[in-house]
Amino acid sequence: MMEAKLEALETRIAFQDQELQTLSDVIVRQQNQLDMLAEQIHLLEGKMRDMNSSLLIPESEETPPPHY
Numbered sequence: 001m002m003e004a005k006l007e008a009l010e011t012r013i014a015f016q017d018q019e020l021q022t023l024s025d026v027i028v029r030q031q032n033q034l035d036m037l038a039e040q041i042h043l044l045e046g047k048m049r050d051m052n053s054s055l056l057i058p059e060s061e062e063t064p065p066p067h068y
Helices: 002-055
Strands: none
16 A cells, blocks of 8 residues: 555656646747747837938938928
């Protein structure tokens, strides 16, 4: 009886160890994805800043609106 309980506990611990490793692997993969997405956002922010600055014309070069 005691041996069966011990074997059941050992089986549960082995299963839990395996599940813990699986979850740890998932966390590592997700962190890598988050890091990659953060870098992409950073690059896109830079591109948007560059686009905005290239779209703006200095006031001295702007033509006045037609009603002036």
